[in-house]
Structure formats: C-alpha cells, structure tokens
Amino acid sequence: MSLNPVRRHPNATILFLFVALVALMIFSLMLGRYPVTLREIAHILATTSPLHAVGNYTNVPWVVIEIVRLPRILMVTLCGMGLALAGAAMQGIFRNPLVGPDVVGVSQGAAFGGVLAIILALSPMGIVGMAFALGMAGLLMAFLLAKLAGKASTLALVLSGVIIGSFFGSLVGLAQYVADPQTQLPSIIYWLLGSFAGATYAKVAIVATVTLVAGSVLLLLRWRINLFSLREVDASALGTNLDRLRWVIITCVVLIVAAQVSVSGGVGWVGLIIPHAARMLLGPEHKKLLPASAFLGGLYLLGMDDVARSVGNQEIPIGLLTGVVGAPVFALLFWKTQTKGWIDE
Amino acid sequence: MGQGKTISMERDLEAMNSRVEHGRERLTRLAIPLFIVLCSSALVVALFPPTVQPAQTEGAVVKPAQNAVILPVILSAYMTINRGTSHILAVSNISREWGGYGLAGHIYPSVAKLPIIGRMIIPEPEQLLRVRPDVLITHKQQSDVLRKIGMQGLVEINMMPRKPLQTRLMIWKQLGQVTGNGARVSELMRWDAAQRQKIAAVVAAAGSQRPRVLLAHVGNRAWSVPGGGYALGASLEEAGAINVAASFRLSGRVNLEQLLALDPEIIVLDPNVMMSPYASSHDTTPLDVYNMPECQMLRAVKTLRVYQLPMHSYTNESIEDPLLLSWMAEIFHPEQTPHRLRDVYRETYQTIYGYALTDDEIDRALFLSENSRSEGYERFARQGATP
Numbered sequence: 096m097s098l099n100p101v102r103r104h105p106n107a108t109i110l111f112l113f114v115a116l117v118a119l120m121i122f123s124l125m126l127g128r129y130p131v132t133l134r135e136i137a138h139i140l141a142t143t144s145p146l147h148a149v150g151n152y153t154n155v156p157w158v159v160i161e162i163v164r165l166p167r168i169l170m171v172t173l174c175g176m177g178l179a180l181a182g183a184a185m186q187g188i189f190r191n192p193l194v195g196p197d198v199v200g201v202s203q204g205a206a207f208g209g210v211l212a213i214i215l216a217l218s219p220m221g222i223v224g225m226a227f228a229l230g231m232a233g234l235l236m237a238f239l240l241a242k243l244a245g246k247a248s249t250l251a252l253v254l255s256g257v258i259i260g261s262f263f264g265s266l267v268g269l270a271q272y273v274a275d276p277q278t279q280l281p282s283i284i285y286w287l288l289g290s291f292a293g294a295t296y297a298k299v300a301i302v303a304t305v306t307l308v309a310g311s312v313l314l315l316l317r318w319r320i321n322l323f324s325l326r327e328v329d330a331s332a333l334g335t336n337l338d339r340l341r342w343v344i345i346t347c348v349v350l351i352v353a354a355q356v357s358v359s360g361g362v363g364w365v366g367l368i369i370p371h372a373a374r375m376l377l378g379p380e381h382k383k384l385l386p387a388s389a390f391l392g393g394l395y396l397l398g399m400d401d402v403a404r405s406v407g408n409q410e411i412p413i414g415l416l417t418g419v420v421g422a423p424v425f426a427l428l429f430w431k432t433q434t435k436g437w438i439d440e
Numbered sequence: 441m442g443q444g445k446t447i448s449m450e451r452d453l454e455a456m457n458s459r460v461e462h463g464r465e466r467l468t469r470l471a472i473p474l475f476i477v478l479c480s481s482a483l484v485v486a487l488f489p490p491t492v493q494p495a496q497t498e499g500a501v502v503k504p505a506q507n508a509v510i511l512p513v514i515l516s517a518y519m520t521i522n523r524g525t526s527h528i529l530a531v532s533n534i535s536r537e538w539g540g541y542g543l544a545g546h547i548y549p550s551v552a553k554l555p556i557i558g559r560m561i562i563p564e565p566e567q568l569l570r571v572r573p574d575v576l577i578t579h580k581q582q583s584d585v586l587r588k589i590g591m592q593g594l595v596e597i598n599m600m601p602r603k604p605l606q607t608r609l610m611i612w613k614q615l616g617q618v619t620g621n622g623a624r625v626s627e628l629m630r631w632d633a634a635q636r637q638k639i640a641a642v643v644a645a646a647g648s649q650r651p652r653v654l655l656a657h658v659g660n661r662a663w664s665v666p667g668g669g670y671a672l673g674a675s676l677e678e679a680g681a682i683n684v685a686a687s688f689r690l691s692g693r694v695n696l697e698q699l700l701a702l703d704p705e706i707i708v709l710d711p712n713v714m715m716s717p718y719a720s721s722h723d724t725t726p727l728d729v730y731n732m733p734e735c736q737m738l739r740a741v742k743t744l745r746v747y748q749l750p751m752h753s754y755t756n757e758s759i760e761d762p763l764l765l766s767w768m769a770e771i772f773h774p775e776q777t778p779h780r781l782r783d784v785y786r787e788t789y790q791t792i793y794g795y796a797l798t799d800d801e802i803d804r805a806l807f808l809s810e811n812s813r814s815e816g817y818e819r820f821a822r823q824g825a826t827p
Contacts, residue, residue, distance in 0.1 A: 106470070106471075109471050110470070110474075113471070113474050113478075116478075117478075127566045128564065128566040128567045128570060129566040129567075129569050129570045130570075143490075145485050145489070145490045146484070146485065146488045146490075147488045147489075147490070148490035148491075149490070149491055149492075149493055150490060150491070150492050150493070151492070151493055151590075152492055152493065152589075152590035152591075152592060155569050155572075158492055158569065158589050158590065159566060159569060161490045162490060162491075162492055162588055162589050162590075163565045163566055163569070163585075163589060165485070166486070166489075169482040169485065169486070172478070172482070173479065173482055176475070176478075176479075213581070216580075216581060216598075216600075218581075218584070219581075219584040272692060275599070281534060282579075282581060282582070292564065292565075292585075293584065293585055294585075295584065295585060295588055296485070296486045296489035297486070299482055299483075299485070299486035300483060300486035300487055302482075303479050303480075303482040303483035303486055304483060306479050307476065307479035307480060307483060310475060310479065311472065311475065311476055311479075314471070314472045314475060315472065386471030386472070386474075386475065389475055390471075390475075409533075409558070409564075410564060
C-alpha cells in the first residue's frame, strides 16, 4: 500500500503543525475590533516583554495587544490543544470514534458549577473555581456510580457518565429557570454558549497548569494507548495494567475538560472532530496521533475564535460557531473515514 | 565473494534504515518538548503578567458624563435622571430594547437611535477601548476584564435580585452622581416618598378589607407567576392587597388546578415577558382571559376582575411605581380613592419630564381598550367617554 506524502513524513507533519500554530498565534494578534497596525504590533513585541510589564491606559495599542489579545490567544490555544488531546486519548481507550472528552459528565458538572456561581453572584475567579470543583464532583460521582454497579469497566463508566451528565444538565435547566431574567440569565446563557471574551492571565494560569501537567502525562503515555487495541490478556502479558492506565488517562482528560469549561463555558466538538482529522492525516498510531491532535486542536480553535471575534460587529459565542461548523465537518470526516474504516485497519 | 558483498550491502541498508527510523523517533519525541515549551511559556507569562496603570482611579467619576456607555438594563432610569439621551455614546442591545419600552421611551424617541455596543450585558473590551467613553456603566459581575485593562470611569452596578428596593435606591444614587444630577435624584426620591404616603393613607382607610390578588403573565394560554423577589409582588401588598403568590420562592408556570387553589379575587396581568424566562412574548389581555373556556371557573373571571397593568418600564420605578400604586389602590379599594388617576398621570409627567400627556397617550398607557370589559374600569375613561 502506498502512503501519501503526509503519512510518509509524520514527524515533519507534526513539526509543520506546530510551526503553523505559532504563526497563527502571531497572526491572531493582528485581528480585533481595535485597529492596531502591523508596525505597532511588531514594535510592541520587539520592545517590551510581557513579563511584569507595566503599561499606561493611554497607550491603547499596548493595552489591546498585551492585556486583551495575548491572554485570549494563549487561553484559546491551550484549550484547543487540551481538548483535542483529551478527545484523541478518550477515543483511543474507548476504541470508539464517537466518544468525546465530555462523556463522563464533567462538562455538565462544570457547566452547573459556573451557572451556580453566576446565580450566587460570585467573582469571575469564583465562577472558575466553582465550575472546576463541580466538574471534578461530576467525575467522582460517575466513578462512584460505576463502582457501585460492581464493574469498573469502560461501559459502566460511560453509562454512569450519561446519568450524571443528565442530572447536572437538569440542574443547569433549573438554575436558568430560577435566575433573575434581567441580570443573571443573559450572563448564564452567554456563559453556556461558550466564549473566550473574558480571558485574563489568571485564567490562563489555570488552563496552562492543567494542560501542561495532564497533557504531558497523556503525551508520555501515548504509545501505551495503542495497547487498548489489544485484548486485555495480551496487554497483561506485556506487563501493562490496562485498568490502572485507563483511570490515569481518564483523570487527565477530566482535568483538562474541567479547566476549559471553567474558564470559557461550553465549547463542544473540538475533542470529537480534531482527532478524526489528525487520524486522516497521520493514521491511527497514537504515538503520532496525540501530538498531531494537540497542535491541530490549537490551530482549529484559534482559527474559530479569530472568526468569532472579528467577523461581525458583535462577537459570536464560540460554542455556537464550533457547533455549527463542527457538525457538518464531523459528518464529512465520518463519511470519509467510514469508507476506509475509522482507524484505517 | 559476490554473495558476501550483497550481504554487506544489505547490512548497510538495514543500518541506514535503522538510523532513519531512529531519527524519526527522535523527531516524534520532539513533539513533547514543543508542547511543554508552549504550555510553560503561557504559564510563565500568566504568572508574571503585564498590568495597566489606569489614567484615573477606577470608579472615581469626578465630573458629569459626557460620553457614557451603558450596558445594564437601566436606560429608562438614566434618561429620567438625565432628562433624555444626551451624553450617551452607546448602549448594549438589551439596554436599548428595554429602555424604549413604556412612556419614558415614548417621550424620548431618540432612544431607538442610540448606537449599540456589546451584545446583551457582556462588555467587549476592544470596542470599548475604541470608543473610549468617559463613563462606562456595567454590571459588577462583568467588570473584571474592564478593570484589568484600566478602563477609566468604571461604574459598577450591583443588581441584587432578592433586594429590589435597595438595588433601585443604590442605582439611582449612582446615576445621580454619574450625570451630575444628584439634586434631581433627591427630588425624585422625595416625590416618590410623598406619593407612597398618599397610598398608605388609602390603605389605612380601607382597614382590614384586603382583596386576594394574583399577579401573573399569560402567554399562549400558559400562566406564569413571579416569585418572591419580584418587586411588583411587594407593590400589591403596599397597595392594600394580599399577594396570593407571596410564598412562591421561584418564578414559573402554574396550571389551572393551582390557579383554582389560589382562588384570587382579582388577577393583575403584567405584560413583562422578563418575569419568567419561559414566558411568551404574545401577551394575553383580560378580554382574552374572559374568553378562555378553561378559566370560566375562576372567581376573578366570573366577576370580571381581571386587569392589565398599565404600561411601565423597568428600573424606572421611582416614576412608575407611584403611578402603578395609585392604579392598584383604585382597583383594590375603589371606594376609598378619588377618580383622578388620569390627572395623576398628567401631573407626574408634567412635573418630572415637562411633558404634557395627551388623552390618547393616557388611554394607551392605561390599556383602556384591553381592560374595557373589566369591572369598574370605566372610572379611568376620559370624562364623557365610555371605555
């Protein structure tokens, strides 16, 4: 079987994706509602390091680049990388291309946490903290329910995730119902639709820490994810405890998803379609699939956010955009991969 | 010899392939450092972030606004205090929509032409930096990003849904300071208190006779009832009625069975679709309710005591509340109140806005035709006319 050039040079492809991501991050600094010239951007980037810099309000281009756009671009990139990485890992361990990173009830738990924090009028960091805590609570409940069922299997966890997700989904509905329609409901709806408009460096720190730790663990374990395609007995013969490995990976995925939802609300489809696209590019081998998914995820979400914040007079919630674009793209990828088999066996 | 050479060449080829494979493997491993470098760089910048020294201390509005941007739904109050839409640079879409409702929007039609900035109540930093308002009014919960960019003239509104009266008072004081009309706010507050005293006298004269009243929104035959925090629920009590839904903690739908159990003597329909997120915008009038077969068992329908609340805007309660209270007092205690609500409307708008309301405008504000079949509503008709 002859491979296409991209598959013949997977490492060059991964390197290219990384370079493209960094290039898009720089290009994204030029996009926005406030007009900042390329020269001004180059001057700001060349003359001032963002570390501990203190600017003046009157220097608007500096404020726009360093305080408004840079944290947003960093946050979007990290979230895109994390979500895609989480999606690829989940699809690998579940051996199912229709699984997304939010399957274990974490997204819904985090969404409820965020909504509850808005109703309780907590500070923006309070919203992040509450969303993260309830996202983790969602995972814990799903784990406990799966244990109660007496089986620590993947299927039991997925079913528990569906139950816990539905429960938190209903609580989100209830919270919307009791929210004050003038003050809280618009904030809740906007938050649930997903947006990076409220990006701050404090939020970047949260996402960066989680993505760095959990993402690195996933990347280090990437070749082991291939073992999930073996039978349990064969994997054990190779000295790998698949059960323990599965929980480690799921915990990393959950941390990434909870961190993303807590800082930006619901942003769907990234963890579902990006691993498919990466698989089409480089094949099913997780050693290459995971890093490719990460960089491709960053590229995709950053591109979407650029469109969301610059295409019209009003910003489009990115969750809407990823949903509208994600569904047809997923359908196309699904059709393409189905003609060949999803993992190209 | 030849065979040995072939074997040697094969070995060389294998070694070369192995080196290439090893090189590729190293490149794959490079992906992890790249990932770590990217995440770590973001983390370092986030841990030692750049900051902005504001040109002016945040929140300190020292002179009246010349170019204000208003994001929360407080435009009608701002227009009342500021006597119009002057010095407003832009508003959020939701603020303009609700600011244009009611008589204040009618008196100041320029509200419909105010430029829009931001969707709903969410601030967009770059747009705001572009227009550079000298005063930016926003929700306290939404101000984090704006403080970080050192936005000057930031005025944070803290909406407390469970404390509507406190919230209103605080907003009016803040707006008085922002517009440089503190004296006008004090005057409006005094006027408000005086009107409320008159209502209190009517209620005291009525003694223990307090009708059981339900405040509701009806849309598409679905009834929504506000919860305990809704300000107009408290107004029912202030106007000498018993709010039959006072114990409802949450706003929401009620079915016919619940309506029968509540058994109100009077039903007041509020066209406020924001009363419940699930309320429909298709308003139902008392005339519609009288024609609903399923409602014929209700006491208020049998006695034709279903009324549509007069037109009013939101967060403009210091003007609207006394008018609504006067209207309620006349509906709940007709024998205790003089037949002069139309004059109260005229005087109020003349005093506060310097605007002479026409008879047609008063008819419209009181929903005369929609309430035409309701018991005793002819008292609000212009002299010599039948509603």
